[in-house]
Amino acid sequence: MLKIRNLHAMIDGKEILRGINLDIKAGEIHAIMGPNGSGKSTLASVLTGNEAFEVVEGTVEFNGKDLLDMSPEDRAREGLFLSFQYPVEIPGVSMTNFMRTALNEQKKYRGEDILSASDFLKLMRDRKNLVDIDSDLTNRSVNEGFSGGEKKKNEIFQMAMLDPKLAILDETDSGLDIDALRIVANGVNKLRRPDNATILITHYQRLLDYIIPDHVHVLFNGRIVKSAGKELAHKLEENGYDWIKQELVE
Amino acid sequence: MNLSEHDISLQTLFDKNRAFIEKGAASGVNLARVKAAEAFALQGIPSNKVEAYKYTNLQPWFKAGFEQAYGLNGYSADDLKTFECNVHELEAHTIFTVNGKFVEGSNGDALPDGVVAGSFSELSKKHPEIIEKYYGRLAKVEADGFIALNTMFAMDGVFIYVPKNKVVEKPIQIVNVLTGPSDLMVNQRNLIVVEENAQARVLFCDHTLSMSRFLVNTVTEGYVAESGMLDFYNLQNQHNGTVQVGGYYFDQEGKSQLNANYFTLHTGITRNNIFSRLGGEHAENHISGLYVIDKNQHVDNFLFIDHAVPDCESNELFKGVMDDASTGVFTGRILVAPDAQRTNAYQSNNNLLLTDSAKMNSRPQLEIYADDVKCSHGATVGQLDENAMFYLRARGISKEEANILLMYAFAYEVIEKIKVPSLKEQIRQLVEKRFRGELDKCDSCVVCGQLGTNLIKSN
Numbered sequence: 001m002l003k004i005r006n007l008h009a010m011i012d013g014k015e016i017l018r019g020i021n022l023d024i025k026a027g028e029i030h031a032i033m034g035p036n037g038s039g040k041s042t043l044a045s046v047l048t049g050n051e052a053f054e055v056v057e058g059t060v061e062f063n064g065k066d067l068l069d070m071s072p073e074d075r076a077r078e079g080l081f082l083s084f085q086y087p088v089e090i091p092g093v094s095m096t097n098f099m100r101t102a103l104n105e106q107k108k109y110r111g112e113d114i115l116s117a118s119d120f121l122k123l124m125r126d127r128k129n130l131v132d133i134d135s136d137l138t139n140r141s142v143n144e145g146f147s148g149g150e151k152k153k154n155e156i157f158q159m160a161m162l163d164p165k166l167a168i169l170d171e172t173d174s175g176l177d178i179d180a181l182r183i184v185a186n187g188v189n190k191l192r193r194p195d196n197a198t199i200l201i202t203h204y205q206r207l208l209d210y211i212i213p214d215h216v217h218v219l220f221n222g223r224i225v226k227s228a229g230k231e232l233a234h235k236l237e238e239n240g241y242d243w244i245k246q247e248l249v250e
Numbered sequence: 251m252n253l254s255e256h257d258i259s260l261q262t263l264f265d266k267n268r269a270f271i272e273k274g275a276a277s278g279v280n281l282a283r284v285k286a287a288e289a290f291a292l293q294g295i296p297s298n299k300v301e302a303y304k305y306t307n308l309q310p311w312f313k314a315g316f317e318q319a320y321g322l323n324g325y326s327a328d329d330l331k332t333f334e335c336n337v338h339e340l341e342a343h344t345i346f347t348v349n350g351k352f353v354e355g356s357n358g359d360a361l362p363d364g365v366v367a368g369s370f371s372e373l374s375k376k377h378p379e380i381i382e383k384y385y386g387r388l389a390k391v392e393a394d395g396f397i398a399l400n401t402m403f404a405m406d407g408v409f410i411y412v413p414k415n416k417v418v419e420k421p422i423q424i425v426n427v428l429t430g431p432s433d434l435m436v437n438q439r440n441l442i443v444v445e446e447n448a449q450a451r452v453l454f455c456d457h458t459l460s461m462s463r464f465l466v467n468t469v470t471e472g473y474v475a476e477s478g479m480l481d482f483y484n485l486q487n488q489h490n491g492t493v494q495v496g497g498y499y500f501d502q503e504g505k506s507q508l509n510a511n512y513f514t515l516h517t518g519i520t521r522n523n524i525f526s527r528l529g530g531e532h533a534e535n536h537i538s539g540l541y542v543i544d545k546n547q548h549v550d551n552f553l554f555i556d557h558a559v560p561d562c563e564s565n566e567l568f569k570g571v572m573d574d575a576s577t578g579v580f581t582g583r584i585l586v587a588p589d590a591q592r593t594n595a596y597q598s599n600n601n602l603l604l605t606d607s608a609k610m611n612s613r614p615q616l617e618i619y620a621d622d623v624k625c626s627h628g629a630t631v632g633q634l635d636e637n638a639m640f641y642l643r644a645r646g647i648s649k650e651e652a653n654i655l656l657m658y659a660f661a662y663e664v665i666e667k668i669k670v671p672s673l674k675e676q677i678r679q680l681v682e683k684r685f686r687g688e689l690d691k692c693d694s695c696v697v698c699g700q701l702g703t704n705l706i707k708s709n
Contacts (some may be wrong), residue, residue: 048644076646088641092659101655102645109646141659142641158645 001026001065001166001197007058008222014067015072016042018222020058024166027194031208031233032201034219035241039086040201043219048082049075063165064170070148076102077109079165083155083172090142095154099124099161106162126159131187156187165193168199173207179189183212218244257294257395259314259501264402271405276374278381279404282391286401297496305413305579306521308396308552311493315437316465317405319452340451340672342423343367348469349428350438351406364413365450367422370439373409380411384443388499388527389469396495398657400469404439407468407518412448414475421451421481421535421670428466428488440470444478444506448458451481451670456496458488464492470555474506476530481669482510490545497523501684504530511667513677514549515684516599522548528555528562536565540664542684544573552585555595557586560620563594569664570601571657571685572608580612582627588619597627602634602660654685661685 007020016039025185034040046053046127047060049072060067062078070078090098103123104114116122124138133153139198143151152172159167169188173181188198200211205227208216208230216232217224226232236244253261264271264287272280291305298307343361345368346353352369366373374381391398408424428436444450458464474480480500488494494517500508514520524533541549555564570578582601601610613628634656661681668674 024442050640072640072643073646073648082644084641084644088635088637090635090638090641090656090659090686092662093642093655098642098645098647098655101651103640105648105651106646162645236298 003061031213081164085170256313263314290398293395352434370407403437407439435462449479502533508535514541539568543576566597583615593623
């Protein structure tokens with residue numbers, strides 16, 4: 001589904017990603033872990049097309065298409081989704097209007113019929129239940145006045161609405177209490193299918209108790225320095241990242 | 251001061267036509283012309299050397315070369331039948347004016363007992379006591395050359411009187427149409443009086459129907475007596491060849507409420523002089539505006555809130571979205587009198603500049619002579635939020651659509667202030683269409699409705 005080859009990216013003249021290689025297949029869940037400043041969020045931003053970052057080298061193929069050549073909106077329409085680490089508040093744009101516009105634009109791009117008003121509202125209701133989000137939240141402006149936990153739940157709600165092929169969850173667990181974490185994890189698990197995939201970017205192992213990854217990668221200094229199964233996450237939790245740094249030096 | 255050539259040409263025009271102008275007008279209105287002519291001789295049309303008009307120089311426009319609109323200029327009520335579109339009509343009492351002149355019979359709709367709404371020319375003669383009490387009381391001829399000019403030439407407009415304890419539930423909608431084959435100067439005069447504990451909603455829709463150049467100098471006086479309530483809306487959708495000076499002078503007595511909302515969706519040059527005097531304790535007002543302009547359009551909102559007595563509250567919110575080389579001005583002057591304690595006065599002006607060539611001048615001016623007051627002001631000029639833009643695009647929304655969503659979101663705070671739900675929805679749609687570049691003349695009557703069946707019957 002996703003093929004990243006030798007990806008280098010920089011911001012303000014500083015190279016953050018220094019040759020990422022990663023393959024993700026349909027049906028898989030990948031966890032990307034790493035210390036602060038290792039480039040985890042940059043990877044998410046570059047994949048979704050944030051123009052603040054400049055790709056200087058490498059290729060990314062998404063379902064056979066050149067991802068880096070597409071605008072952010074086309075990447076989303078091709079089925080890529082980012083759960084933002086810091087969701088943006090947009091006063092004056094209602095959640096309902098936002099989701100209807102997004103869903104319809106995606107459907108138009110794919111040549112599908114747009115949803116009728118009643119079908120859309122039905123879908124909203126259905127997906128709200130999935131992430132246990134307050135009915136009231138969707139009547140408000142996008143993220144405006146939402147608590148940290150509500151914002152994260154709202155990201156998963158949007159993911160449920162848009163039904164992406166590949167979802168990147170950028171530190172969705174940070175700032176969540178254990179109940180909200182369970183709800184978020186539960187939502188992600190329910191949305192899992194053999195034809196979609198998920199990248200979990202996280203600093204801590206806790207989320208991985210609820211969403212079991214197939215692969216765990218450690219990102220350090222802009223490179224993936226270690227890849228293994230889910231047991232790697234436990235080892236990181238117990239021993240921190242220092243042993244990896246040690247291994248690299250040796 | 252020395253009058254300009256243009257000012258002198260206007261004086262000559264007045265002198266030549268004075269007999270015609272005064273014929274059939276109420277004596278109180280004619281009496282006011284004497285002082286107005288004197289005041290005009292002292293001021294003339296303000297140039298940009300006058301501080302209040304620093305960013306909008308109207309002097310070059312106002313001259314006698316423009317034909318004065320003394321009548322309907324050959325326009326008949328029948329012609330208004332073309333002013334129809336297949337859109338929903340606002341549930342309202344609708345009145346038409348053409349080139350500043352009331353259209354006979356267009357107020358056929360039944361109003362609550364005792365409420366009058368119709369021709370200023372006719373009703374000012376019928377109600378001399380109201381003219382004597384209110385006419386020119388707040389729009390003082392010596393304060394501004396435009397008021398003086400209007401008071402000299404004023405012949406007609408709209409007169410609305412709501413007696414004590416009466417509530418006019420449906421909005422009274424005034425459709426001001428500018429039209430005709432030749433360029434015109436229009437000096438329309440309106441008077442709105444809302445008596446004690448009475449309530450009214452008044453909507454002015456300003457339109458152009460022909461491509462002639464129009465020079466408009468309107469004065470509207472609005473009096474809200476104790477515990478009265480006035481909702482006032484002005485929707486402006488005029489072509490680029492329009493220069494409009496709209497003077498709105500409100501006087502409020504104790505415990506009264508005023509909501510005034512100004513929407514400039516299209517214009518050439520617009521100057522709104524919005525004056526509000528809080529003259530009785532516990533009076534409150536909310537004045538807001540939204541201007542959406544592009545090309546070379548220019549909008550100047552000049553507000554003066556006079557807190558004359560203690561315990562009053564005023565709120566101002568003006569927002570602008572400016573594209574291309576359009577220019578905007580906002581001046582928010584708040585005066586708190588020495589003993590006007592416990593005054594709350596808030597003011598905010600926010601602007602979205604979509605290009606490097608769009609320009610905004612924003613001036614808060616607070617003059618506070620009391621010591622126990624809460625006053626705040628804020629002015630911002632900025633661009634669309636890039637983070638919000640990326641967030642929307644990352645969900646599959648195109649850049650163009652995201653632009654519209656964000657501009658609309660910016661404007662929404664003002665639209666939200668509209669108290670009539672059906673009107674709010676219609677203006678919401680109009681603003682959205684404006685952002686999409688789809689607003690045309692036909693859409694403007696989404697708000698202004700169609701010619702009432704009463705008028706067609708009366709012909």
